[in-house]
Amino acid sequence: MTALIIGMGNIGKKLVELGNFENVYVYDRVPKDIPGVIRLDEFQIPSNVDVIVECASPEAVKEYSLQILKSPVNYIVISTSAFADKVFRERFFNELKNSPARVFFPSGAIGGLDVLSSIKDFVENVHIETIKPPKSLGLDLKGKTVVFEGNVEEASRLFPRNINVASTIGLVVGFEKVKVTIMADPATNHNVHIVRISSTIGNYEFKIENIPSPENPKTSMLTVYSILRTLKNLESKIVFG
Amino acid sequence: MTALIIGMGNIGKKLVELGNFENVYVYDRVPKDIPGVIRLDEFQIPSNVDVIVECASPEAVKEYSLQILKSPVNYIVISTSAFADKVFRERFFNELKNSPARVFFPSGAIGGLDVLSSIKDFVENVHIETIKPPKSLGLDLKGKTVVFEGNVEEASRLFPRNINVASTIGLVVGFEKVKVTIMADPATNHNVHIVRISSTIGNYEFKIENIPSPENPKTSMLTVYSILRTLKNLESKIVFG
Numbered sequence: 001m002t003a004l005i006i007g008m009g010n011i012g013k014k015l016v017e018l019g020n021f022e023n024v025y026v027y028d029r030v031p032k033d034i035p036g037v038i039r040l041d042e043f044q045i046p047s048n049v050d051v052i053v054e055c056a057s058p059e060a061v062k063e064y065s066l067q068i069l070k071s072p073v074n075y076i077v078i079s080t081s082a083f084a085d086k087v088f089r090e091r092f093f094n095e096l097k098n099s100p101a102r103v104f105f106p107s108g109a110i111g112g113l114d115v116l117s118s119i120k121d122f123v124e125n126v127h128i129e130t131i132k133p134p135k136s137l138g139l140d141l142k143g144k145t146v147v148f149e150g151n152v153e154e155a156s157r158l159f160p161r162n163i164n165v166a167s168t169i170g171l172v173v174g175f176e177k178v179k180v181t182i183m184a185d186p187a188t189n190h191n192v193h194i195v196r197i198s199s200t201i202g203n204y205e206f207k208i209e210n211i212p213s214p215e216n217p218k219t220s221m222l223t224v225y226s227i228l229r230t231l232k233n234l235e236s237k238i239v240f241g
Numbered sequence: 242m243t244a245l246i247i248g249m250g251n252i253g254k255k256l257v258e259l260g261n262f263e264n265v266y267v268y269d270r271v272p273k274d275i276p277g278v279i280r281l282d283e284f285q286i287p288s289n290v291d292v293i294v295e296c297a298s299p300e301a302v303k304e305y306s307l308q309i310l311k312s313p314v315n316y317i318v319i320s321t322s323a324f325a326d327k328v329f330r331e332r333f334f335n336e337l338k339n340s341p342a343r344v345f346f347p348s349g350a351i352g353g354l355d356v357l358s359s360i361k362d363f364v365e366n367v368h369i370e371t372i373k374p375p376k377s378l379g380l381d382l383k384g385k386t387v388v389f390e391g392n393v394e395e396a397s398r399l400f401p402r403n404i405n406v407a408s409t410i411g412l413v414v415g416f417e418k419v420k421v422t423i424m425a426d427p428a429t430n431h432n433v434h435i436v437r438i439s440s441t442i443g444n445y446e447f448k449i450e451n452i453p454s455p456e457n458p459k460t461s462m463l464t465v466y467s468i469l470r471t472l473k474n475l476e477s478k479i480v481f482g
Contacts, residue, residue: 096478104480107355111445113482115352118466172481201462202451204352210443221442225359230480237337239345239471240413241354241482 001235004040004049006064007056008032010216011078014224015053019231025049028056045071051234053227058082058160065092072100076230078223080105080167084156084175106226110165110193112206114241116172122199123173127181128166131192134184136218137162141184148182155180165193191220242476245281245290247305248297249273251457252319255465256294260472266290269297286312292475294468299323299401306333313341317471319464321346321408325397325416347467351406351434353447355482357413363440364414368422369407372433375425377459378403382425389423396421406434432461 003021005012008028016024016037026032027040043064045052051074054061061082068075069092083089096103107113116123134141137159148155152170156163159182170178190212197204210220233239244262246253249269257265257278267273268281284305286293292315295302302323309316310333324330337344348354357364375382378400389396393411397404400423411419431453438445451461474480 099478102478102480105482107359107482111353111356111359112447114348114355114467114470115449115463117481118348118352118470119463122466168481200452201466202449204450205448206353207446208356208443209445211441222356222360225363225442226355229355229359237340237343239343240358240409241346241348 001050001231002046002048003231004045004052006043006052006054006060008034009055010213010219011055011224011227012053014221015055015227018224018228023048043067045073049073051076051231053231054078055227062088066095069095069099069101074104074234075101076104076106076227078106078108078227079164080108080171081156081160081163082167083171084152084163084167086153086175104230105168105171106223106230108164108168108223108226109191109210109220110168110195110206110208111222112195112197112204113168113172115204116169116197119197119199119201120173122201123177124198124200125177125179126169126173126198127179127196128169129181129183129194129196130162130165131183131185131188131194132162133189134186136191137182137184139184141186144183144185144187146181147184148180150180151175152178152180155182169195190217242291242472243287243289244472245286245293246278247284247293247295247301249275250296251454251460252296252465252468253294255462256296256468259465259469264289284308286314290314292317292472294472295319296468303329307336310336310340310342315345315475316342317345317347317468319347319349319468320405321349321412322397322401322404323408324412325393325404325408327394327416345471346409346412347464347471349405349409349464349467350432350451350461351409351436351447351449352463353436353438353445354409354413356445357410357438360438360440360442361414363442364418365439365441366418366420367410367414367439368420368437369410370422370424370435370437371403371406372424372426372429372435373403374430375427377432378423378425380425382427385424385426385428387422388425389421391421392416393419393421396423410436431458
Protein backbone atom coordinates (compact mmCIF):
# COMPACT_ATOMS: atom_id res chain seq x y z
CA MET A 1 0.00 0.00 0.00
CA THR A 2 1.34 3.44 -0.92
CA ALA A 3 0.24 6.27 1.34
CA LEU A 4 0.27 10.03 1.34
CA ILE A 5 0.19 11.41 4.87
CA ILE A 6 -0.78 15.04 5.33
CA GLY A 7 0.62 16.47 8.56
CA MET A 8 3.79 15.38 10.31
CA GLY A 9 2.79 16.04 13.91
CA ASN A 10 2.77 13.33 16.55
CA ILE A 11 0.11 11.24 14.76
CA GLY A 12 1.74 11.47 11.33
CA LYS A 13 5.15 10.46 12.68
CA LYS A 14 3.65 7.48 14.50
CA LEU A 15 1.88 6.37 11.30
CA VAL A 16 5.16 6.47 9.37
CA GLU A 17 6.78 4.42 12.15
CA LEU A 18 4.02 1.83 12.68
CA GLY A 19 2.21 1.64 9.33
CA ASN A 20 3.03 -1.21 7.00
CA PHE A 21 3.48 0.84 3.82
CA GLU A 22 5.41 0.08 0.64
CA ASN A 23 5.97 3.79 0.06
CA VAL A 24 5.06 6.85 2.08
CA TYR A 25 4.79 10.36 0.74
CA VAL A 26 4.43 13.08 3.33
CA TYR A 27 3.29 16.64 3.06
CA ASP A 28 3.54 19.22 5.82
CA ARG A 29 3.34 22.98 5.44
CA VAL A 30 6.42 23.19 7.63
CA PRO A 31 8.93 20.86 5.90
CA LYS A 32 10.34 18.28 8.33
CA ASP A 33 13.04 15.72 7.83
CA ILE A 34 11.56 12.30 8.50
CA PRO A 35 13.67 9.26 7.58
CA GLY A 36 12.29 6.71 5.10
CA VAL A 37 9.67 8.90 3.47
CA ILE A 38 9.34 10.88 0.25
CA ARG A 39 8.74 14.51 1.15
CA LEU A 40 6.52 16.61 -1.10
CA ASP A 41 7.39 20.29 -1.19
CA GLU A 42 4.01 21.25 -2.61
CA PHE A 43 0.70 19.54 -2.07
CA GLN A 44 -0.01 17.06 -4.87
CA ILE A 45 -1.34 13.52 -5.18
CA PRO A 46 1.20 11.14 -6.80
CA SER A 47 -0.61 8.77 -9.16
CA ASN A 48 0.51 5.61 -7.33
CA VAL A 49 -1.08 6.63 -4.01
CA ASP A 50 -3.71 4.15 -2.71
CA VAL A 51 -4.60 5.95 0.48
CA ILE A 52 -4.38 9.49 1.81
CA VAL A 53 -4.38 10.11 5.55
CA GLU A 54 -5.13 13.60 6.81
CA CYS A 55 -3.78 14.12 10.33
CA ALA A 56 -2.88 17.81 10.07
CA SER A 57 -5.62 20.27 11.01
CA PRO A 58 -9.19 21.30 10.16
CA GLU A 59 -7.67 23.97 7.88
CA ALA A 60 -5.85 21.26 5.90
CA VAL A 61 -9.11 19.31 5.52
CA LYS A 62 -10.77 22.40 4.09
CA GLU A 63 -7.84 23.25 1.85
CA TYR A 64 -7.10 19.86 0.23
CA SER A 65 -10.28 17.74 0.44
CA LEU A 66 -11.93 18.92 -2.77
CA GLN A 67 -8.77 18.17 -4.74
CA ILE A 68 -8.47 14.76 -3.05
CA LEU A 69 -12.08 13.89 -3.93
CA LYS A 70 -11.16 14.12 -7.63
CA SER A 71 -8.81 11.11 -7.24
CA PRO A 72 -9.65 7.38 -7.00
CA VAL A 73 -8.16 6.99 -3.51
CA ASN A 74 -9.14 5.93 -0.02
CA TYR A 75 -9.24 9.13 2.02
CA ILE A 76 -8.94 8.88 5.82
CA VAL A 77 -9.90 12.06 7.67
CA ILE A 78 -8.97 12.82 11.29
CA SER A 79 -9.50 16.57 11.77
CA THR A 80 -13.26 16.24 11.45
CA SER A 81 -13.95 19.51 13.25
CA ALA A 82 -13.62 21.01 9.76
CA PHE A 83 -17.12 19.60 9.17
CA ALA A 84 -18.65 21.65 11.99
CA ASP A 85 -18.60 24.38 9.32
CA LYS A 86 -21.90 23.78 7.54
CA VAL A 87 -20.88 25.48 4.29
CA PHE A 88 -17.79 23.30 3.94
CA ARG A 89 -19.70 20.19 5.02
CA GLU A 90 -22.34 20.58 2.34
CA ARG A 91 -19.74 21.28 -0.34
CA PHE A 92 -17.71 18.22 0.65
CA PHE A 93 -20.62 15.76 0.60
CA ASN A 94 -21.97 17.28 -2.59
CA GLU A 95 -18.57 16.77 -4.24
CA LEU A 96 -18.36 13.22 -2.86
CA LYS A 97 -21.49 12.19 -4.80
CA ASN A 98 -19.60 12.13 -8.12
CA SER A 99 -16.19 11.39 -6.65
CA PRO A 100 -14.16 8.24 -7.38
CA ALA A 101 -12.85 8.37 -3.78
CA ARG A 102 -14.01 6.53 -0.68
CA VAL A 103 -13.92 8.44 2.62
CA PHE A 104 -13.15 6.87 6.00
CA PHE A 105 -13.74 8.48 9.38
CA PRO A 106 -11.91 6.37 11.98
CA SER A 107 -13.25 6.27 15.54
CA GLY A 108 -10.21 8.31 16.57
CA ALA A 109 -9.97 9.08 20.28
CA ILE A 110 -13.28 7.39 21.12
CA GLY A 111 -15.16 4.14 20.54
CA GLY A 112 -18.67 2.96 19.90
CA LEU A 113 -18.93 4.39 16.38
CA ASP A 114 -19.82 0.83 15.37
CA VAL A 115 -23.06 1.06 17.38
CA LEU A 116 -23.67 4.68 16.46
CA SER A 117 -23.34 4.16 12.72
CA SER A 118 -25.43 0.96 12.86
CA ILE A 119 -28.42 2.66 14.48
CA LYS A 120 -27.92 6.21 13.18
CA ASP A 121 -31.46 6.48 11.78
CA PHE A 122 -32.95 5.73 15.22
CA VAL A 123 -30.84 8.05 17.38
CA GLU A 124 -32.75 10.65 19.41
CA ASN A 125 -29.74 12.40 20.88
CA VAL A 126 -26.07 11.98 21.75
CA HIS A 127 -24.35 13.71 24.63
CA ILE A 128 -20.59 13.82 24.67
CA GLU A 129 -18.91 14.91 27.87
CA THR A 130 -15.18 15.51 27.68
CA ILE A 131 -13.16 15.91 30.87
CA LYS A 132 -9.70 17.45 30.44
CA PRO A 133 -6.88 18.71 32.62
CA PRO A 134 -7.35 22.53 32.88
CA LYS A 135 -3.84 23.10 31.45
CA SER A 136 -4.70 21.44 28.13
CA LEU A 137 -7.48 24.04 27.75
CA GLY A 138 -5.13 26.88 28.69
CA LEU A 139 -6.82 27.31 32.08
CA ASP A 140 -5.68 27.41 35.68
CA LEU A 141 -8.49 26.18 37.95
CA LYS A 142 -8.80 24.81 41.48
CA GLY A 143 -11.98 22.73 41.15
CA LYS A 144 -13.92 20.73 38.54
CA THR A 145 -15.62 23.29 36.27
CA VAL A 146 -18.00 23.16 33.33
CA VAL A 147 -16.12 25.08 30.66
CA PHE A 148 -18.62 24.69 27.86
CA GLU A 149 -22.08 23.35 27.24
CA GLY A 150 -23.73 23.64 23.85
CA ASN A 151 -23.75 22.35 20.29
CA VAL A 152 -20.84 21.19 18.12
CA GLU A 153 -20.73 24.33 15.93
CA GLU A 154 -20.30 26.64 18.96
CA ALA A 155 -17.82 24.26 20.56
CA SER A 156 -15.73 24.17 17.39
CA ARG A 157 -15.49 27.96 17.30
CA LEU A 158 -14.31 28.14 20.93
CA PHE A 159 -12.18 24.97 21.03
CA PRO A 160 -11.22 24.24 17.42
CA ARG A 161 -8.48 21.77 18.41
CA ASN A 162 -10.65 19.82 20.85
CA ILE A 163 -13.78 18.97 18.98
CA ASN A 164 -12.94 16.24 16.44
CA VAL A 165 -14.71 13.57 18.47
CA ALA A 166 -17.97 15.54 18.68
CA SER A 167 -17.76 16.43 14.98
CA THR A 168 -17.36 12.80 13.93
CA ILE A 169 -20.46 11.94 15.97
CA GLY A 170 -22.25 14.88 14.33
CA LEU A 171 -21.34 13.53 10.89
CA VAL A 172 -22.89 10.17 11.78
CA VAL A 173 -26.19 11.24 13.35
CA GLY A 174 -26.58 14.88 12.32
CA PHE A 175 -25.03 17.82 14.13
CA GLU A 176 -28.38 19.02 15.53
CA LYS A 177 -28.66 15.88 17.68
CA VAL A 178 -25.32 16.27 19.45
CA LYS A 179 -24.83 18.09 22.76
CA VAL A 180 -21.30 18.81 23.98
CA THR A 181 -20.09 19.35 27.54
CA ILE A 182 -16.45 20.22 28.20
CA MET A 183 -15.28 19.96 31.81
CA ALA A 184 -11.93 21.02 33.23
CA ASP A 185 -10.82 18.88 36.15
CA PRO A 186 -7.50 19.54 37.95
CA ALA A 187 -7.77 16.02 39.43
CA THR A 188 -7.25 14.37 36.01
CA ASN A 189 -4.03 14.30 34.02
CA HIS A 190 -5.61 12.86 30.87
CA ASN A 191 -8.70 13.12 28.67
CA VAL A 192 -11.88 11.23 29.49
CA HIS A 193 -14.80 11.05 27.06
CA ILE A 194 -18.26 9.83 28.01
CA VAL A 195 -20.63 9.29 25.10
CA ARG A 196 -24.33 8.71 25.91
CA ILE A 197 -26.61 7.62 23.08
CA SER A 198 -30.42 7.54 23.36
CA SER A 199 -32.26 5.74 20.58
CA THR A 200 -35.37 3.70 19.90
CA ILE A 201 -33.12 0.62 19.47
CA GLY A 202 -31.41 0.96 22.84
CA ASN A 203 -29.43 3.19 25.17
CA TYR A 204 -25.65 3.12 25.16
CA GLU A 205 -22.94 4.65 27.32
CA PHE A 206 -19.26 4.55 26.35
CA LYS A 207 -16.61 5.73 28.79
CA ILE A 208 -13.20 6.23 27.20
CA GLU A 209 -10.20 6.94 29.40
CA ASN A 210 -7.07 7.22 27.28
CA ILE A 211 -3.67 7.07 28.91
CA PRO A 212 -1.65 10.03 27.56
CA SER A 213 1.09 9.24 25.08
CA PRO A 214 4.44 9.78 26.85
CA GLU A 215 5.87 11.64 23.84
CA ASN A 216 2.93 13.99 23.45
CA PRO A 217 0.32 14.04 26.23
CA LYS A 218 -2.17 15.84 23.97
CA THR A 219 -2.39 12.95 21.50
CA SER A 220 -3.99 9.67 22.49
CA MET A 221 -2.38 6.55 21.06
CA LEU A 222 -5.93 5.23 20.54
CA THR A 223 -6.26 7.73 17.68
CA VAL A 224 -3.07 6.39 16.07
CA TYR A 225 -4.16 2.74 16.42
CA SER A 226 -7.62 3.59 15.20
CA ILE A 227 -6.13 4.95 11.95
CA LEU A 228 -3.86 1.90 11.65
CA ARG A 229 -6.96 -0.32 12.03
CA THR A 230 -8.76 1.56 9.24
CA LEU A 231 -5.68 1.12 7.04
CA LYS A 232 -5.45 -2.62 7.81
CA ASN A 233 -9.17 -3.17 7.22
CA LEU A 234 -8.74 -1.92 3.64
CA GLU A 235 -7.04 -5.19 2.73
CA SER A 236 -7.37 -7.51 5.72
CA LYS A 237 -8.99 -10.93 5.39
CA ILE A 238 -10.58 -10.53 8.83
CA VAL A 239 -12.58 -7.43 9.76
CA PHE A 240 -14.08 -6.89 13.22
CA GLY A 241 -16.88 -4.44 14.05
CA MET B 242 -25.30 -7.07 -4.29
CA THR B 243 -26.41 -10.71 -4.34
CA ALA B 244 -26.58 -12.39 -0.95
CA LEU B 245 -26.94 -15.87 0.44
CA ILE B 246 -28.47 -15.82 3.92
CA ILE B 247 -28.07 -18.92 6.06
CA GLY B 248 -30.80 -19.15 8.68
CA MET B 249 -34.31 -17.77 8.41
CA GLY B 250 -34.95 -16.95 12.06
CA ASN B 251 -35.81 -13.46 13.23
CA ILE B 252 -32.48 -11.97 12.08
CA GLY B 253 -32.56 -13.61 8.64
CA LYS B 254 -36.11 -12.45 7.97
CA LYS B 255 -35.26 -8.88 8.99
CA LEU B 256 -32.23 -8.89 6.67
CA VAL B 257 -34.40 -9.99 3.74
CA GLU B 258 -36.86 -7.20 4.61
CA LEU B 259 -34.36 -4.39 5.23
CA GLY B 260 -31.30 -5.32 3.13
CA ASN B 261 -30.85 -3.58 -0.19
CA PHE B 262 -30.11 -6.73 -2.26
CA GLU B 263 -30.47 -7.36 -5.97
CA ASN B 264 -31.04 -11.06 -5.33
CA VAL B 265 -31.31 -13.06 -2.12
CA TYR B 266 -30.80 -16.78 -1.82
CA VAL B 267 -31.79 -18.29 1.50
CA TYR B 268 -30.96 -21.58 3.09
CA ASP B 269 -32.55 -22.96 6.24
CA ARG B 270 -32.51 -26.56 7.39
CA VAL B 271 -36.22 -26.20 8.00
CA PRO B 272 -37.58 -24.90 4.66
CA LYS B 273 -39.67 -21.73 5.13
CA ASP B 274 -41.68 -19.78 2.62
CA ILE B 275 -40.33 -16.24 2.52
CA PRO B 276 -41.60 -13.95 -0.24
CA GLY B 277 -39.11 -12.40 -2.67
CA VAL B 278 -36.23 -14.82 -2.12
CA ILE B 279 -34.77 -17.83 -3.92
CA ARG B 280 -34.92 -20.80 -1.56
CA LEU B 281 -32.14 -23.37 -1.73
CA ASP B 282 -33.22 -26.90 -0.79
CA GLU B 283 -29.65 -28.02 -0.21
CA PHE B 284 -26.72 -25.96 0.98
CA GLN B 285 -24.70 -24.65 -1.98
CA ILE B 286 -23.07 -21.39 -3.00
CA PRO B 287 -24.48 -20.01 -6.27
CA SER B 288 -21.67 -18.54 -8.37
CA ASN B 289 -23.19 -15.03 -8.49
CA VAL B 290 -23.20 -14.60 -4.71
CA ASP B 291 -21.15 -11.60 -3.45
CA VAL B 292 -21.83 -11.99 0.23
CA ILE B 293 -22.88 -14.79 2.57
CA VAL B 294 -24.50 -13.97 5.91
CA GLU B 295 -24.63 -16.67 8.56
CA CYS B 296 -27.35 -15.95 11.11
CA ALA B 297 -28.38 -19.52 11.88
CA SER B 298 -26.48 -21.23 14.74
CA PRO B 299 -22.99 -22.18 15.89
CA GLU B 300 -23.66 -25.62 14.36
CA ALA B 301 -24.25 -24.02 10.96
CA VAL B 302 -20.97 -22.07 11.26
CA LYS B 303 -19.14 -25.33 11.93
CA GLU B 304 -20.94 -27.19 9.15
CA TYR B 305 -20.65 -24.72 6.26
CA SER B 306 -17.67 -22.43 6.95
CA LEU B 307 -14.93 -24.57 5.42
CA GLN B 308 -16.93 -24.87 2.19
CA ILE B 309 -17.60 -21.13 2.20
CA LEU B 310 -13.90 -20.35 2.63
CA LYS B 311 -13.22 -22.01 -0.74
CA SER B 312 -15.24 -19.29 -2.51
CA PRO B 313 -14.26 -15.68 -3.34
CA VAL B 314 -17.01 -14.15 -1.20
CA ASN B 315 -17.49 -11.77 1.70
CA TYR B 316 -18.54 -13.97 4.62
CA ILE B 317 -20.37 -12.34 7.55
CA VAL B 318 -20.53 -14.52 10.67
CA ILE B 319 -22.95 -13.94 13.57
CA SER B 320 -22.98 -17.17 15.59
CA THR B 321 -19.43 -16.67 16.76
CA SER B 322 -19.82 -18.95 19.77
CA ALA B 323 -18.79 -21.69 17.29
CA PHE B 324 -15.26 -20.31 17.74
CA ALA B 325 -15.22 -21.00 21.47
CA ASP B 326 -14.39 -24.53 20.25
CA LYS B 327 -10.61 -24.36 19.92
CA VAL B 328 -10.31 -27.23 17.42
CA PHE B 329 -12.80 -25.61 15.04
CA ARG B 330 -11.26 -22.18 15.58
CA GLU B 331 -7.77 -23.31 14.60
CA ARG B 332 -9.09 -25.19 11.57
CA PHE B 333 -11.08 -22.15 10.40
CA PHE B 334 -8.21 -19.65 10.64
CA ASN B 335 -5.78 -22.12 9.12
CA GLU B 336 -8.13 -22.56 6.15
CA LEU B 337 -8.59 -18.79 5.88
CA LYS B 338 -4.87 -18.28 5.18
CA ASN B 339 -5.20 -19.63 1.64
CA SER B 340 -8.83 -18.70 1.15
CA PRO B 341 -10.09 -16.22 -1.46
CA ALA B 342 -12.79 -15.12 1.02
CA ARG B 343 -12.87 -12.16 3.40
CA VAL B 344 -14.49 -12.71 6.79
CA PHE B 345 -16.46 -10.06 8.70
CA PHE B 346 -17.47 -10.24 12.35
CA PRO B 347 -20.02 -7.47 12.96
CA SER B 348 -20.28 -5.94 16.43
CA GLY B 349 -23.64 -7.69 16.77
CA ALA B 350 -25.45 -7.05 20.05
CA ILE B 351 -22.67 -4.90 21.49
CA GLY B 352 -20.47 -1.95 20.57
CA GLY B 353 -16.94 -0.79 21.05
CA LEU B 354 -15.34 -3.41 18.79
CA ASP B 355 -13.80 -0.42 17.00
CA VAL B 356 -11.73 0.39 20.10
CA LEU B 357 -11.10 -3.24 20.95
CA SER B 358 -9.81 -4.19 17.51
CA SER B 359 -7.70 -1.01 17.29
CA ILE B 360 -5.81 -1.73 20.51
CA LYS B 361 -6.01 -5.53 20.55
CA ASP B 362 -2.25 -6.00 20.94
CA PHE B 363 -2.27 -3.90 24.14
CA VAL B 364 -5.26 -5.43 25.93
CA GLU B 365 -4.59 -6.91 29.36
CA ASN B 366 -8.06 -8.25 30.00
CA VAL B 367 -11.71 -7.83 29.05
CA HIS B 368 -14.61 -8.50 31.37
CA ILE B 369 -18.04 -8.90 29.87
CA GLU B 370 -20.97 -8.87 32.23
CA THR B 371 -24.33 -9.80 30.74
CA ILE B 372 -27.52 -9.16 32.71
CA LYS B 373 -30.59 -11.03 31.49
CA PRO B 374 -34.16 -11.63 32.62
CA PRO B 375 -34.17 -15.03 34.45
CA LYS B 376 -36.80 -16.39 32.01
CA SER B 377 -34.50 -16.01 29.00
CA LEU B 378 -32.05 -18.33 30.80
CA GLY B 379 -34.82 -20.81 31.68
CA LEU B 380 -34.72 -19.79 35.35
CA ASP B 381 -37.25 -18.62 37.91
CA LEU B 382 -35.54 -16.40 40.49
CA LYS B 383 -36.61 -13.79 43.03
CA GLY B 384 -33.41 -11.72 43.29
CA LYS B 385 -30.42 -10.69 41.19
CA THR B 386 -28.15 -13.76 40.97
CA VAL B 387 -24.76 -14.53 39.47
CA VAL B 388 -25.52 -17.48 37.19
CA PHE B 389 -22.06 -17.94 35.76
CA GLU B 390 -18.55 -16.63 36.18
CA GLY B 391 -15.66 -18.02 34.16
CA ASN B 392 -14.09 -18.16 30.72
CA VAL B 393 -15.72 -18.15 27.28
CA GLU B 394 -15.18 -21.86 26.60
CA GLU B 395 -17.02 -22.90 29.78
CA ALA B 396 -19.72 -20.31 29.21
CA SER B 397 -20.30 -21.59 25.68
CA ARG B 398 -20.81 -25.15 26.91
CA LEU B 399 -23.39 -24.08 29.50
CA PHE B 400 -25.10 -21.28 27.52
CA PRO B 401 -24.40 -22.03 23.83
CA ARG B 402 -27.06 -19.59 22.59
CA ASN B 403 -25.97 -16.70 24.81
CA ILE B 404 -22.28 -16.36 24.24
CA ASN B 405 -21.78 -14.85 20.77
CA VAL B 406 -20.79 -11.47 22.20
CA ALA B 407 -18.09 -12.93 24.46
CA SER B 408 -16.82 -15.15 21.63
CA THR B 409 -16.45 -12.23 19.26
CA ILE B 410 -14.41 -10.41 21.90
CA GLY B 411 -12.35 -13.58 22.37
CA LEU B 412 -11.64 -13.69 18.63
CA VAL B 413 -10.32 -10.13 18.77
CA VAL B 414 -8.07 -10.25 21.85
CA GLY B 415 -7.59 -13.97 22.50
CA PHE B 416 -10.00 -16.15 24.45
CA GLU B 417 -7.64 -16.45 27.44
CA LYS B 418 -8.01 -12.72 28.17
CA VAL B 419 -11.81 -12.70 28.41
CA LYS B 420 -13.76 -13.20 31.63
CA VAL B 421 -17.53 -13.71 31.45
CA THR B 422 -20.15 -12.99 34.11
CA ILE B 423 -23.79 -13.86 33.46
CA MET B 424 -26.33 -12.38 35.89
CA ALA B 425 -30.04 -13.12 36.05
CA ASP B 426 -32.08 -10.15 37.22
CA PRO B 427 -35.88 -10.36 37.59
CA ALA B 428 -35.96 -6.54 37.62
CA THR B 429 -34.89 -6.34 33.95
CA ASN B 430 -36.95 -7.30 30.92
CA HIS B 431 -34.09 -7.01 28.45
CA ASN B 432 -30.41 -7.80 28.00
CA VAL B 433 -27.72 -5.47 29.29
CA HIS B 434 -24.04 -5.95 28.42
CA ILE B 435 -21.21 -4.17 30.22
CA VAL B 436 -17.80 -4.54 28.58
CA ARG B 437 -14.75 -3.41 30.57
CA ILE B 438 -11.40 -3.26 28.77
CA SER B 439 -8.06 -2.76 30.53
CA SER B 440 -5.11 -1.98 28.31
CA THR B 441 -1.83 -0.09 28.27
CA ILE B 442 -3.43 2.41 25.84
CA GLY B 443 -6.42 3.21 28.05
CA ASN B 444 -9.35 1.85 30.00
CA TYR B 445 -12.77 1.58 28.44
CA GLU B 446 -16.24 0.75 29.71
CA PHE B 447 -19.16 0.20 27.35
CA LYS B 448 -22.69 -0.23 28.65
CA ILE B 449 -25.13 -1.58 26.08
CA GLU B 450 -28.83 -1.67 26.90
CA ASN B 451 -30.82 -2.98 23.96
CA ILE B 452 -34.57 -2.52 23.84
CA PRO B 453 -36.08 -5.94 22.99
CA SER B 454 -37.48 -6.37 19.49
CA PRO B 455 -41.31 -6.49 19.80
CA GLU B 456 -41.51 -9.47 17.42
CA ASN B 457 -38.86 -11.54 19.16
CA PRO B 458 -37.67 -10.30 22.56
CA LYS B 459 -34.62 -12.61 22.39
CA THR B 460 -33.16 -10.81 19.35
CA SER B 461 -31.85 -7.28 19.61
CA MET B 462 -32.45 -5.07 16.61
CA LEU B 463 -28.91 -3.75 17.15
CA THR B 464 -27.63 -7.10 15.85
CA VAL B 465 -29.73 -6.72 12.69
CA TYR B 466 -28.60 -3.13 12.07
CA SER B 467 -25.02 -4.07 12.82
CA ILE B 468 -25.13 -6.66 10.00
CA LEU B 469 -26.80 -4.14 7.68
CA ARG B 470 -23.97 -1.70 8.45
CA THR B 471 -21.33 -4.31 7.58
CA LEU B 472 -23.17 -4.99 4.31
CA LYS B 473 -23.39 -1.27 3.47
CA ASN B 474 -19.73 -0.66 4.32
CA LEU B 475 -18.73 -3.20 1.63
CA GLU B 476 -19.63 -0.66 -1.04
CA SER B 477 -20.36 2.63 0.70
CA LYS B 478 -18.46 5.80 -0.17
CA ILE B 479 -18.49 6.86 3.49
CA VAL B 480 -17.34 4.52 6.25
CA PHE B 481 -17.45 5.44 9.95
CA GLY B 482 -15.50 3.73 12.72
